[in-house]
Amino acid sequence: MSRNILLIAGREFRQIIAMKSFWLTLLLLPAAIAIGPLFASSLEDDESKRVVVIDRAGGEVVEALDSRFALESDRHELRDISRYVRRHKLEAADPDAPWAQHDRWYSDTDVATYRAEGGMDGALAKIERVRPEGTPELDTHEPAYAILRADETLSALHGDALQARVDALLSAKTEDGKAQADVVLLVGPDYPRDPAIRLWSSEQPDAGFVTTLQDTLTGELRLGLLEARGISRTDAQAITAARPALTVTTPPPGGGAREAVLIRSIIPLAVAYILMLSLMLSGSWMLQGSVEERSNKLLEGLLACVRPEELMYGKLLGALAVGLSMIAVWVVCAAVAVFVAQGAVADIIRPALAPLTSPFTVAALIYFFVLGYIAISIIFVAIGALADSMSEAQGYLMPVMLGILLPITFLIQTLVAGKGGILVQALTWIPLWTPFAVLARLGSGIEYWVVIATGILLAAFVALEVVFLGRLFRASLLATGQKPGLRQLIERFKPAQ
Amino acid sequence: MAVLRVENLTKRFGDVVAVDDLSFAVQPGEIFGFLGGNGAGKTTTLRMVLDIIRPTSGTIEVLGAAPNKRKADAIGFLPEERGLYAHMKAIDTIVYFGRLKDMSPADARQHGMELLARFDLADRAKAEIGDMSKGMAQKVQLACALVNRPELLMLDEPFSGLDPVNQGLLEDEILRASQRGAAVIFSTHVMQHAERLCDRLLLLKKGAKRFEGTLDEARATLPARIAAVAKADIASVRGVATATPVEELGDGWHAYEIELAPGVPASAVLEGCSTQGVALRRFEEQRPSLHEVFVQLVGSEGVEQ
Known part of the structure; x- marks a missing residue:
């Protein structure tokens, strides 16, 4: 019996992998994953936004803005270096450097120290001395904003002429395709007495930019007002620059509670998602095979050699082999991608692989994947036995697919959002959705007893499916050309006489 | 020992009696004609012999065993409605069916090639079924039925759809199987073939046996x-x-x-x-x-x- 099942499974497997659509589908996912980051990086805005400042108040404002945005850029750099050093444990490069201190929000003094020690170049030179082989290099970015002084022509324009010129600047491109200006700021001649500032932007300005801008201009405004009240500039600067020393304690990168749960859930969620994806894809191939056997009238010849049950089990095994092969290829592709990418991805992968150190979790992943695949595939096989043509089969398949997969989509979204609730609990205990719910919850914490109890329930459900859908399969095999009504369908669930 | 023994076989589909208390036996080397009009119960009987459907009552013995023992290695079957996997090569199809009948891949391939050569299809062994003419595909299906050198060869309306040349080829194969000791049952409503080939005949009407015996005995009824x-x-x-x-x-x-x-x-x-x-x-x-x-x-x- 098992020999025939293997022979049928082998034929089903070979038939499916001979289809162009199989290879297209198989390679589409890794290709999409590979192309995705490239596409995303091409969309990534890594260039500095150009802020043209028309400072008619003497040039102090543009200097203050330049200085402040440079300071914020360096603070950002400092944070990036700190995060990189902490992730790769490179503090030994210079334990006293600000970027080796991870317990604070970097003050202006820290940035000044960082600059005094050579800025990014100085930090990288020190880090390079202790950076182990294989540790990825630090990704550096352009400053977010470049502050540019308006030329004399622009500064001299007023009214409509100024508006026309600003419009032209915001829409015009330089030779290398960059915008000539993303933001234009007009500081009036009576600033700070007249504190009105005019801002033109080619798009909705970034909140961070506006906050920094307001903060800087407010500082300058207050400085002027303090000076006007007889306070020396040095004292006024000390007053406006006064900041609390903010001590910050955070978990290491990827170590936050919610972040950790999400990362631990990556593999289980991916398995649940892949189960859904591979079932959606292989469902139509399974149907195609069954429908071909019916429409080509070769079932009778086949059934002279094998039992209907062997045919059904063979088809299921073949479908399972197809699903597992697809996953094997995707896992290999993912492994290659991780090997190539290393760095940040590898840092996430390492904690993501943590659940796989538990034999219980590994066993649960395999068990629920295989039984989930069988539980759904058997429905497809039964549909294949009911339909005479592919269009008829699709007619049955679509509502079944939607009925099964829609709740799963909600389930995965709910779990990714870190929520639980009655829906997740309910789907965990309904056998058709149990594999997806348990797989998706394995990373975020699910009680052992729930896993075991739902596993037993799922096994019982599959056993019932095998019995009842097996009868339907057997009774429907040779009933070609008959559109069964509900009564006939119910009749077919009864044991063969 | 009879290769096939059927006793008091009855099959009902709801209120319809498809096969009604049918009994017969087929001996080794015998060519047994299963004659009857459309809906006489011929195909239903053959399907019960193959355990594709189960009888309502009665017993069937294939080589001394119940049909559900699936003696696939001893049975060759050519169904009335014929079809094969369109994307499989001819020889692979024969080997696949041979292996489902417990043959080794090598034996199935060797005998499959012999059959294709006999059917003048040796040069199309690696052609896909979908690329073959209907007649060629029918011969490949006949090869699938014969590949395991069956002791019981059952052919359901084997001559339908065949041109005269291929009908002759099929008659030769039936005689060849009989000569090597196989029991051959074929259903037909074409009397010429039955007259030429059958050692014994069984006439069915509405599922019930109307006559069983030799050709001379049949003629003697009139x-x-x-x-x-x-x-x-x-x-x-x-x-x-x-x-x-x-x-x-x-x-x-x-x-x-x-x-x-x-x-x-x-x-x-x-x-x-x-x-x-x-x-x-x-x-x-x-x-x-x-x-x-x-x-x-x-x-x-x-x-x-």
Whole structure:
């Protein structure tokens, strides 16, 4: 019996992998994953936004803005270096450097120290001395904003002429395709007495930019007002620059509670998602095979050699082999991608692989994947036995697919959002959705007893499916050309006489 | 031991009795014709023998075992509705079916190639079924049925859809299987093939057996007719049931169609004519054809000569 099942499974497997659509589908996912980051990086805005400042108040404002945005850029750099050093444990490069201190929000003094020690170049030179082989290099970015002084022509324009010129600047491109200006700021001649500032932007300005801008201009405004009240500039600067020393304690990168749960859930969620994806894809191939056997009238010849049950089990095994092969290829592709990418991805992968150190979790992943695949595939096989043509089969398949997969989509979204609730609990205990719910919850914490109890329930459900859908399969095999009504369908669930 | 034994087999589909208390047995080397009109229960019976469907009552033994023991290695089956996997190569298809019948891949391939060569398809062994003509595909399917050298070969309407050349080829294969000792059952409603091939026949009507026996026994179920040219007093010869004059030939000679009394051989009437001094110019026995027997027992619906 098992020999025939293997022979049928082998034929089903070979038939499916001979289809162009199989290879297209198989390679589409890794290709999409590979192309995705490239596409995303091409969309990534890594260039500095150009802020043209028309400072008619003497040039102090543009200097203050330049200085402040440079300071914020360096603070950002400092944070990036700190995060990189902490992730790769490179503090030994210079334990006293600000970027080796991870317990604070970097003050202006820290940035000044960082600059005094050579800025990014100085930090990288020190880090390079202790950076182990294989540790990825630090990704550096352009400053977010470049502050540019308006030329004399622009500064001299007023009214409509100024508006026309600003419009032209915001829409015009330089030779290398960059915008000539993303933001234009007009500081009036009576600033700070007249504190009105005019801002033109080619798009909705970034909140961070506006906050920094307001903060800087407010500082300058207050400085002027303090000076006007007889306070020396040095004292006024000390007053406006006064900041609390903010001590910050955070978990290491990827170590936050919610972040950790999400990362631990990556593999289980991916398995649940892949189960859904591979079932959606292989469902139509399974149907195609069954429908071909019916429409080509070769079932009778086949059934002279094998039992209907062997045919059904063979088809299921073949479908399972197809699903597992697809996953094997995707896992290999993912492994290659991780090997190539290393760095940040590898840092996430390492904690993501943590659940796989538990034999219980590994066993649960395999068990629920295989039984989930069988539980759904058997429905497809039964549909294949009911339909005479592919269009008829699709007619049955679509509502079944939607009925099964829609709740799963909600389930995965709910779990990714870190929520639980009655829906997740309910789907965990309904056998058709149990594999997806348990797989998706394995990373975020699910009680052992729930896993075991739902596993037993799922096994019982599959056993019932095998019995009842097996009868339907057997009774429907040779009933070609008959559109069964509900009564006939119910009749077919009864044991063969 | 009979290769196939069927006893009191009945199959009901709801209120419809498809097979009604059917019993028969087929011996090794025997060619057994399963005759009946459309819906007579031929295919249903063969499907029960193959355990594709289960009987309502009665027993079936294939080589001494119940059908659900699936002696696939001993059975070859050619279904009425034929089809194969369109994207499989001819030889791979035969090997696949051979392996489902417990053959080793090498043996299945070797015998498969022999069969394809015999069917003049050796050069198309690696062609996909979908690229073949319908006739070629039918021969590949016949090869699938024969590849395991079955002890019981069952052919459901095997001649339908075949051209005369391929019908001849199929007849040769049936005879070849019988000569090597296989029991061959084939269902048909074409009487010519049955007359040429069958050692024994079974006639079905509405699922019930109407006749089982040899071809001669089948013909004997209808009274023999004699075409004779004689004087008018032939009607008085003992054993003649009726003597109908069909033509006046002059000088007292008449052409007659004579129907014999049941159980009376033609030779007895000839002897009677001699002893009674009835002058004869022609005395020709005309045995009923299988077609006539079939029409008499089963009805004319769904029968071809």
